[in-house]
Amino acid sequence: MTAVPTHCPYCALQCATTLLPADRPGAVEVRPRDFPTNRGGLCRKGWTAAEVLTVSDRLTTPLVRNADGELVPTSWDEALDFVADRIRSLQASDGPDSIAVFGGGGLTNEKAYALGKFARVALRSANVDYNGRFCMSSAAAATNRAFGIDRGLPFPLTDLGGADAILLVGSNIAETMPPAVAHLQRAQEAGGLLVVDPRRSATAGLTGALHLQATPGTDLALVLALTHVVLQEGLADTTYLAERVDDADALYRSTSAWWPERAERVTGVPALTIRRAARLLAAAAPVHGGAGAFILTGRGAEQHSKGTDTVTACINLALALGLPGRLGSGYGCITGQGNGQGGREHGQKADQLPGYRSIADPAARAHVAAVWGVDPADLPGPGKSAVELINSLGTSGGPRALLVHGSNLLVSAPNLASVRERLAALDLLVVADVVPSETALLADVVFPVTQWAEEDGTMTSLEGRVLRRQAAVAPPGEVRSDLHVFSGLASRLGCTAAFSTDPEEVFEELRLASAGGKADYSGITWSRLDNEELFWPVPAVDHPGTPRLFADRFGTPDGRAHVVPVDHRPVADDLSGAAPMYLVTGRLLQHYQSGAQTRRVPELAEAEPEVFAEIHPRVAAQLGISDGRPVELRTARGAMVLAARVTTDVRPDTVFVPFHYGGAGAVNELTNDVLDPVSRMPEFKACAVSLRAAALPVTGVSA
Numbered sequence: 188m189t190a191v192p193t194h195c196p197y198c199a200l201q202c203a204t205t206l207l208p209a210d211r212p213g214a215v216e217v218r219p220r221d222f223p224t225n226r227g228g229l230c231r232k233g234w235t236a237a238e239v240l241t242v243s244d245r246l247t248t249p250l251v252r253n254a255d256g257e258l259v260p261t262s263w264d265e266a267l268d269f270v271a272d273r274i275r276s277l278q279a280s281d282g283p284d285s286i287a288v289f290g291g292g293g294l295t296n297e298k299a300y301a302l303g304k305f306a307r308v309a310l311r312s313a314n315v316d317y318n319g320r321f322c323m324s325s326a327a328a329a330t331n332r333a334f335g336i337d338r339g340l341p342f343p344l345t346d347l348g349g350a351d352a353i354l355l356v357g358s359n360i361a362e363t364m365p366p367a368v369a370h371l372q373r374a375q376e377a378g379g380l381l382v383v384d385p386r387r388s389a390t391a392g393l394t395g396a397l398h399l400q401a402t403p404g405t406d407l408a409l410v411l412a413l414t415h416v417v418l419q420e421g422l423a424d425t426t427y428l429a430e431r432v433d434d435a436d437a438l439y440r441s442t443s444a445w446w447p448e449r450a451e452r453v454t455g456v457p458a459l460t461i462r463r464a465a466r467l468l469a470a471a472a473p474v475h476g477g478a479g480a481f482i483l484t485g486r487g488a489e490q491h492s493k494g495t496d497t498v499t500a501c502i503n504l505a506l507a508l509g510l511p512g513r514l515g516s517g518y519g520c521i522t523g524q525g526n527g528q529g530g531r532e533h534g535q536k537a538d539q540l541p542g543y544r545s546i547a548d549p550a551a552r553a554h555v556a557a558v559w560g561v562d563p564a565d566l567p568g569p570g571k572s573a574v575e576l577i578n579s580l581g582t583s584g585g586p587r588a589l590l591v592h593g594s595n596l597l598v599s600a601p602n603l604a605s606v607r608e609r610l611a612a613l614d615l616l617v618v619a620d621v622v623p624s625e626t627a628l629l630a631d632v633v634f635p636v637t638q639w640a641e642e643d644g645t646m647t648s649l650e651g652r653v654l655r656r657q658a659a660v661a662p663p664g665e666v667r668s669d670l671h672v673f674s675g676l677a678s679r680l681g682c683t684a685a686f687s688t689d690p691e692e693v694f695e696e697l698r699l700a701s702a703g704g705k706a707d708y709s710g711i712t713w714s715r716l717d718n719e720e721l722f723w724p725v726p727a728v729d730h731p732g733t734p735r736l737f738a739d740r741f742g743t744p745d746g747r748a749h750v751v752p753v754d755h756r757p758v759a760d761d762l763s764g765a766a767p768m769y770l771v772t773g774r775l776l777q778h779y780q781s782g783a784q785t786r787r788v789p790e791l792a793e794a795e796p797e798v799f800a801e802i803h804p805r806v807a808a809q810l811g812i813s814d815g816r817p818v819e820l821r822t823a824r825g826a827m828v829l830a831a832r833v834t835t836d837v838r839p840d841t842v843f844v845p846f847h848y849g850g851a852g853a854v855n856e857l858t859n860d861v862l863d864p865v866s867r868m869p870e871f872k873a874c875a876v877s878l879r880a881a882a883l884p885v886t887g888v889s890a
């Protein structure tokens with residue numbers, strides 16, 4: 188092996204790395220590589236990513252549950268035969284929709300594309316969705332309805348570096364994408380970094396940041412008030428509004444009642460601070476001769492039952508200031524998972540076909556069906572969204588089998604008691620993973636699959652930039668790609684459509700399927716990616732790609748940005764006498780998502796070995812809890828006991844718990860699975876909770 192250029196397996200920043208040979212079989216060493224986004228930087232997870240390749244409990248052979256209920260090794264042929272037989276008999280008794288598929292935003296474009304095709308063509312099931320529903324869906328829904336196109340950042344990340352003001356709403360980028368902080372430097376120095384978070388997060392604590400420590404779930408009111416100030420103080424870009432926006436009056440109407448003093452009562456952010464923040468943003472906007480301003484949202488704003496409307500309010504503020512489509516300014520959503528962007532473009536979402544096409548659109552169906560060599564009438568329609576899909580498992584008329592590729596639902600889905608119950612009601616649970624995740628350990632059949640350094644493919648980063656992932660080592664044991672699972676099952680089910688196991692062949696097909704769609708990859712080839720920076724859409728092989736969208740027109744039919752009027756509403760499971768505080772959840776620097784990978788890396792596990800609850804000292808004193816002592820958290824869905832971390836960084840009405848831990852440490856036992864009506868995103872970020880000192884030792888979930 189020589190040095191192999193590739194990218195980090197984890198988040199959407201997709202830091203560039205070089206893999207060097209290591210002394211053990213299957214192992215590599217990671218070195219950072221210079222690249223515009225990470226500028227030679229990596230976070231701790233990136234540095235240690237190679238350890239997951241050789242963890243001692245790596246899945247290396249297929250497993251099938253035997254009569255004694257144990258998972259035992261078997262061959263690929265036997266495992267595939269078994270699953271195909273069960274699928275055939277369930278399809279015969281209950282129809283094609285009885286088999287459901289759940290994908291992941293960490294899968295390569297090729298795997299995500301093949302998964303969507305497998306569900307629609309080999310299974311002919313409408314029931315396919317993925318964990319991006321937990322992640323990006325509210326921002327995707329809001330940008331689609333405002334701009335007609337959803338690309339997380341419709342500009343290169345490096346554009347942030349020229350801005351004097353950046354409003355971060357619910358993003359803790361200093362922990363979730365540390366190397367990206369380099370691009371905030373100018374705004375920090377200009378005093379224009381504005382951070383909205385109920386915690387003094389690492390990002391809110393950055394030098395020069397202005398922290399707006401709003402009550403959880405009140406971003407919508409805050410942003411309406413910021414827009415109110417911009418409009419009332421004559422700071423709006425009226426020329427831009429007249430030329431590029433469909434209904435500027437709707438902006439005025441929807442924000443006129445949100446004067447800062449009213450927003451102060453809802454959000455807890457002083458009216459003076461709201462005015463100051465609005466003026467800082469306006470001063471940086473191009474209409475006032477500023478160097479540029481950005482409004483960016485993260486999961487803190489989006490993972491709510493009103494997440495789509497909160498992002499819409501952020502877009503409306505950006506429109507009032509004349510930012511979207513302007514060089515050096517804009518609105519963007521900070522995509523999360525490694526391929527969170529590409530994973531939502533190529534058909535693993537319940538309502539989508541490749542190229543970001545709608546599965547309900549007859550022209551889109553005809554185009555994709557022709558590429559797949561099937562009759563458009565045979566393609567299923569839109570299926571259920573992730574939480575609705577999970578809630579329907581094993582119910583009358585609901586799916587009876589579930590295939591999971593790239594998600595650890597038993598840690599990361601909301602309201603876990605309900606998830607456990609639905610998974611237990613299945614006739615067949617199949618999980619493809621690289622390690623025995625909490626979800627894999629519950630499966631009837633487990634397929635061991637390749638991970639990043641063992642496979643070729645492409646990923647699409649938070650900027651819509653398509654990147655090459657390159658294999659550096661051979662996979663261990665009997666490990667094969669997810670593509671082998673789709674191909675092996677499709678052929679056993681008698682499906683004659685092509686299911687290649689060669690990722691470059693799959694990509695060539697994806698190019699055709701995406702051609703003419705919004706996310707058009709038809710002009711991208713793997714060899715171009717070796718030499719060029721390509722941002723989609725790339726509609727022809729001689730097209731240079733599109734680093735910046737919306738310069739002349741938006742992706743809507745009339746080319747204008749659409750103002751959708753929105754109003755504030757409270758958290759669905761709001762405070763009451765019995766549950767007087769907000770539980771908010773989120774991330775730590777050291778762990779990734781459900782922790783299936785990072786809890787297996789000793790350096791990371793030792794740094795943050797177990798779940799904890801951040802509690803304000805005043806609350807701790809009232810409850811008689813000191814740092815490190817057990818506290819019980821109880822919501823309408825469950826209770827858990829965990830260690831208190833007493834800190835002034837959280838608001839006194841708020842408890843923060845990271846979601847990276849499984850079993851007794853899983854905070855999703857407590858979270859609410861109520862959905863945003865537009866995006867179908869669950870309300871991970873806020874629900875009412877009660878606290879008390881626990882007599883028990885710290886054991887995690889209690890009755």
Ligand SMILES: Nc1nc2c(c(=O)[nH]1)N[C@H]1C(S)=C(S)[C@@H](COP(=O)(O)OP(=O)(O)OC[C@H]3O[C@@H](n4cnc5c(=O)[nH]c(N)nc54)[C@H](O)[C@@H]3O)O[C@H]1N2
Binds near residue numbers: 384522525771775
């Ligand atoms: N270290 C690490 N990095 C990651 C990941 C990881 O698991 N670990 N995952 C990746 C993925 S998939 C994603 S989606 C991104 C997520 O990246 P972020 O969005 O930055 O991550 P979170 O920690 O979920 O949420 C951000 C902040 O929202 C705050 N918050 C909670 N409730 C509210 C609220 O009501 N309003 C506001 N304004 N803020 C609130 C939390 O206190 C938290 O500091 O990170 C990516 N990068």
Ligand SMILES: Nc1nc2c(c(=O)[nH]1)N[C@H]1C(S)=C(S)[C@@H](COP(=O)(O)OP(=O)(O)OC[C@H]3O[C@@H](n4cnc5c(=O)[nH]c(N)nc54)[C@H](O)[C@@H]3O)O[C@H]1N2
Binds near residue numbers: 292318321781783846
């Ligand atoms: N309370 C709370 N819950 C949350 C969130 C929150 O902020 N708070 N955030 C939500 C968000 S934004 C997200 S993105 C989700 C993420 O949560 P999950 O969907 O659970 O994501 P991961 O932990 O990344 O799970 C990916 C799994 O796929 C495996 N894997 C890795 N590569 C491959 C591959 O190529 N093929 C296959 N088949 N498997 C692979 C990994 O080992 C791991 O077990 O969690 C959501 N849950």
Ligand code: SF4
Binds near residue numbers: 231233363
């Ligand atoms: S910031 Fe994200 S992509 Fe970069 S090294 Fe860390 S986890 Fe990997």
Ligand SMILES: [Mo]
Binds near residue numbers: 321322323523524
């Ligand atoms: Mo995410």
